[in-house]
Amino acid sequence: MQTHQYDVVIVGAGGAGMRAALESSTRVRTAVISKLYPTRSHTGAAQGGMCAALANVEEDNWEWHTFDTVKGGDYLVDQDAAEIMAKEAIDAVLDLEKMGLPFNRTPEGRIDQRRFGGHTRNHGEAAVRRACYAADRTGHMILQTLYQQCVKNDVEFFNEFYVLDLLVDHDLAAGHVPEGEEVNVSGVVAYELATGEIHVFQAKAVVFATGGAGKIFKTTSNAHTLTGDGMALAYRRGIPLEDMEFFQFHPTGLAGLGILLSEAARGEGGILRNGEGERFMERYAPTIKDLAPRDIVARSMANEVREGRGAGPNKDYVLLDLTHLEPAHIDAKLPDITEFARTYLGIEPYTEPVPVYPTAHYAMGGIPTNVAGEVLRNETDVIKGLYAAGEVACVSVHGSNRLGTNSLLDINVFGKRAGRSAAAYAAEAAFVEIPANPAATVEAELETIRTRPDGERVADIRKALQETMDANAQVFRTEESLTQALADVKALQKRFQAVSVQDKSRTFNTDLLEAVELGFLLDIAETVVVGALNRKESRGGHFREDYPKRDDEGYMRHTMAYRRPVPSEGRQWSAGGDGDAEGSFHRVETFDDYQLVLGSKSVAMTRYQPMERKY
Amino acid sequence: MTATIADAPAKVGAVPTFTVTLRVARHLPGDDGTAVTRWDDFQLQVHGTDRVLDALHKIKWEQDGSLTFRRSCAHGICGSDAMRINGRNRLACKTLLKDLDPSKPITVEPIKGLPVIKDLVVDMEPFFASYREIMPFLITTGNEPTKERLQSAEQRARFDDTTKCILCASCTSSCPVFWTDGQYFGPAAIVNAHRFIFDSRDEGAAQRLEILNDKEGVWRCRTTFNCTEACPRGIEVTKAIQEVKRAMITRAF
Numbered sequence: 001m002q003t004h005q006y007d008v009v010i011v012g013a014g015g016a017g018m019r020a021a022l023e024s025s026t027r028v029r030t031a032v033i034s035k036l037y038p039t040r041s042h043t044g045a046a047q048g049g050m051c052a053a054l055a056n057v058e059e060d061n062w063e064w065h066t067f068d069t070v071k072g073g074d075y076l077v078d079q080d081a082a083e084i085m086a087k088e089a090i091d092a093v094l095d096l097e098k099m100g101l102p103f104n105r106t107p108e109g110r111i112d113q114r115r116f117g118g119h120t121r122n123h124g125e126a127a128v129r130r131a132c133y134a135a136d137r138t139g140h141m142i143l144q145t146l147y148q149q150c151v152k153n154d155v156e157f158f159n160e161f162y163v164l165d166l167l168v169d170h171d172l173a174a175g176h177v178p179e180g181e182e183v184n185v186s187g188v189v190a191y192e193l194a195t196g197e198i199h200v201f202q203a204k205a206v207v208f209a210t211g212g213a214g215k216i217f218k219t220t221s222n223a224h225t226l227t228g229d230g231m232a233l234a235y236r237r238g239i240p241l242e243d244m245e246f247f248q249f250h251p252t253g254l255a256g257l258g259i260l261l262s263e264a265a266r267g268e269g270g271i272l273r274n275g276e277g278e279r280f281m282e283r284y285a286p287t288i289k290d291l292a293p294r295d296i297v298a299r300s301m302a303n304e305v306r307e308g309r310g311a312g313p314n315k316d317y318v319l320l321d322l323t324h325l326e327p328a329h330i331d332a333k334l335p336d337i338t339e340f341a342r343t344y345l346g347i348e349p350y351t352e353p354v355p356v357y358p359t360a361h362y363a364m365g366g367i368p369t370n371v372a373g374e375v376l377r378n379e380t381d382v383i384k385g386l387y388a389a390g391e392v393a394c395v396s397v398h399g400s401n402r403l404g405t406n407s408l409l410d411i412n413v414f415g416k417r418a419g420r421s422a423a424a425y426a427a428e429a430a431f432v433e434i435p436a437n438p439a440a441t442v443e444a445e446l447e448t449i450r451t452r453p454d455g456e457r458v459a460d461i462r463k464a465l466q467e468t469m470d471a472n473a474q475v476f477r478t479e480e481s482l483t484q485a486l487a488d489v490k491a492l493q494k495r496f497q498a499v500s501v502q503d504k505s506r507t508f509n510t511d512l513l514e515a516v517e518l519g520f521l522l523d524i525a526e527t528v529v530v531g532a533l534n535r536k537e538s539r540g541g542h543f544r545e546d547y548p549k550r551d552d553e554g555y556m557r558h559t560m561a562y563r564r565p566v567p568s569e570g571r572q573w574s575a576g577g578d579g580d581a582e583g584s585f586h587r588v589e590t591f592d593d594y595q596l597v598l599g600s601k602s603v604a605m606t607r608y609q610p611m612e613r614k615y
Numbered sequence: 616m617t618a619t620i621a622d623a624p625a626k627v628g629a630v631p632t633f634t635v636t637l638r639v640a641r642h643l644p645g646d647d648g649t650a651v652t653r654w655d656d657f658q659l660q661v662h663g664t665d666r667v668l669d670a671l672h673k674i675k676w677e678q679d680g681s682l683t684f685r686r687s688c689a690h691g692i693c694g695s696d697a698m699r700i701n702g703r704n705r706l707a708c709k710t711l712l713k714d715l716d717p718s719k720p721i722t723v724e725p726i727k728g729l730p731v732i733k734d735l736v737v738d739m740e741p742f743f744a745s746y747r748e749i750m751p752f753l754i755t756t757g758n759e760p761t762k763e764r765l766q767s768a769e770q771r772a773r774f775d776d777t778t779k780c781i782l783c784a785s786c787t788s789s790c791p792v793f794w795t796d797g798q799y800f801g802p803a804a805i806v807n808a809h810r811f812i813f814d815s816r817d818e819g820a821a822q823r824l825e826i827l828n829d830k831e832g833v834w835r836c837r838t839t840f841n842c843t844e845a846c847p848r849g850i851e852v853t854k855a856i857q858e859v860k861r862a863m864i865t866r867a868f
Contacts, residue, residue: 036687036693036695037695037739037743037782039693039694039781039782040687040693040694040695041693042688044688044693044781045690045692045693093763094763097764098753098760099752099753100752100814102774102814103763103771104768105767105768105771106768107768108765109765109766109767109768109770110763111763135775137779140779140781144780148752149752151746151751151752152752194732223687223688223689223693224686224689225687256664257664259690260690336692340690340691343691343709343711344664344666344711457676457680458680459676459677502679502680502681503681503683504681505643505644505645505646505681505733506646507644507646507732508683508733508736510683510684511681
């Protein structure tokens with residue numbers, strides 16, 4: 001075991017992590033721990049753009065951007081956070097340009113902008129050109145540019161290190177913290193993939209920027225490595241997860257594969273058609289049609305298929321039609337995604353429409369933070385020294401449905417904020433003592449899995465999990481389907497207790513790490529399903545067929561999911577602690593050796609009162 | 616060992632299934648510092664839309680959990696899974712099995728010229744070290760502008776090709792010069808230098824050209840075009856290297 005000491009440790013080297021590192025590393029001693037080489041991070045897969053009201057090509061302002069974000073999130077957005085994001089978007093784009101990001105340009109040489117779903121002029125009048133972009137590889141350019149800056153600034157990376165535990169002085173999952181007592185971070189425990197060695201990092205501040213958890217679903221645009229690590233680690237230490245039931249299904253995944261085809265395809269004029277050739281979005285969103293927000297488009301597509309108007313031999317997808325666009329225009333603006341269609345489906349987008357179907361894309365929920373990036377442990381108190389930014393976090397600028405491009409924006413704005421906050425805190429704070437055997441639990445768990453001679457296969461449990469999530473917790477959900485999903489997840493959690501791996505070595509044991517990641521996925525899935533069961537309304541990305549209307553009276557609050565010990569006989573979790581004593585968010589789900597206790601958190605509303613969401 | 620297209624007539628819309636053999640170069644280090652190297656053959660049933668990465672996953676998940684490779688995004692963007700497939704460098708996630716000849720075993724080996732850690736995983740550190748040496752970041756002088764720097768569409772187009780690089784090392788590890796001379800910067804580093812040398816906003820071209828004028832720099836290139844052929848992003852790597860050479864002579868960029 002090796003030990004290290006840093007002022008700030010950043011976990012994850014995608015957009016949010018590296019943006020935080022650029023702020024933190026110039027101020028205090030900083031390490032970035034990443035399970036991948038930084039340039040492999042999934043920020044690089046983002047395609048379409050990053051919105052900011054630069055008004056380079058037409059009139060625009062940050063207030064319209066704020067409104068679109070709030071409405072796009074079906075009013076579950078914390079409006080103070082959304083306002084900050086929309087305001088700071090402008091500097092975030094300019095920062096990237098100054099770092100060298102090669103944006104596409106207008107004829108005048110300024111940063112070009114294009115239309116994107118849900119982004120409108122003057123509160124919904126018409127689509128507006130707000131997305132700054134670099135062809136259809138904006139995320140790639142952001143990731144490369146941030147990495148280049150990290151190289152320039154000599155940021156210290158620990159690549160292919162897996163963080164497996166968060167060290168805190170009070171384990172909230174073990175019970176209540178006495179009233180008025182602080183909870184402090186002291187570091188993380190990591191596993192070095194190349195050698196199998198354990199490393200303990202003592203840190204004054206820890207920033208989680210580990211990304212999403214799309215692999216709980218079978219059909220997803222997410223990388224194999226997006227297994228919800230940071231969320232699960234926080235949850236296991238009793239830190240709540242917020243709004244986990246809200247998962248975004250991106251409308252245009254390559255049918256059968258889930259590979260993302262950017263909304264930019266529709267921003268540039270692409271049209272969705274059903275099997276009968278009809279432009280069906282005209283029926284669902286008469287004003288902005290194909291550029292409606294993703295939850296609406298995804299649901300509309302799924303509905304077309306369900307009602308028998310799908311395309312293809314099995315009528316199980318719809319078509320993204322680009323054939324009316326000039327090939328030269330497609331090559332200039334959408335080169336990568338048209339190549340995906342050619343490579344993976346053998347479809348020529350110049351002349352043939354591309355089969356598409358919704359794909360699990362983005363977790364709106366995550367570790368709750370305030371606008372400074374500080375992690376909350378309940379509705380009001382923060383954990384000292386712990387920060388989160390990007391998809392792993394829930395600040396909440398996306399509410400119940402994220403608008404396209406706002407994730408690239410989120411990582412830049414809140415990555416920067418979290419990095420600055422962490423550095424400022426670390427500059428003043430002292431190290432918190434770490435326990436005597438900080439890695440004991442992790443080592444024991446790893447050794448048990450690694451050395452178990454025979455047992456359940458990782459791939460079997462993971463497949464079963466992904467299948468039940470796709471079947472029961474996807475675009476359309478009901479009490480019945482979610483109850484089934486919960487029963488399945490519970491059963492799989494049990495089977496996971498007997499998981500074993502074939503690779504028994506210590507060198508680059510990805511078999512072992514896949515088992516660990518599966519454990520994270522199962523924990524995340526339970527929070528998604530329980531949150532979805534409890535939310536008996538339809539809002540944004542969460543659609544309950546048995547409760548198809550939004551219910552502001554009952555559910556205009558964020559869900560908070562806490563892991564807590566099973567209380568002793570005759571006692572139960574009550575008010576004042578974590579979780580609501582009564583009302584729509586009072587729910588306790590008992591698992592083998594812990595409980596999932598639901599609570600809630602109020603939504604910050606400033607300018608905009610909830611209205612019916614029409615496009 | 617021979618592939619057979621499933622005899623039963625496929626259902627309408629069903630993806631055809633066939634059998635392939637993957638012959639994988641194994642390198643299994645023991646905990647005592649020694650390593651076993653051998654070829655393993657795996658037979659498996661695959662679908663017409665499956666890629667080499669799907670086949671590797673199928674092996675790992677159903678047959679041999681110890682088979683080790685890197686992967687992440689699985690659609691050619693993250694650059695994790697460059698490997699030598701039937702003797703050519705490609706990304707496993709962008710290579711469809713049906714496009715290879717399934718009547719013979721498909722050979723899969725790690726990329727060449729970098730130390731093998733385990734099976735298809737190589738040590739990428741020397742590769743990234745060369746990348747870092749060419750100063751892969753925008754270099755400017757003077758005060759930062761308050762707004763964005765202006766750049767015409769033509770100026771932006773000048774270096775578009777080399778911005779596509781995903782640092783997968785397919786090019787560098789396909790280069791015969793790199794195989795024999797690990798000190799050579801290699802195509803990927805030069806591509807990333809090109810990306811900045813020809814960016815109208817950048818002012819560090821002279822420094823970068825000085826670095827690449829080294830005896831292990833661009834002049835080691837023998838224009839064999841392996842790199843261009845290997846690039847999964849379709850970058851004209853050899854052309855970019857030639858442009859850097861020309862800039863060194865003419866000092867025009």
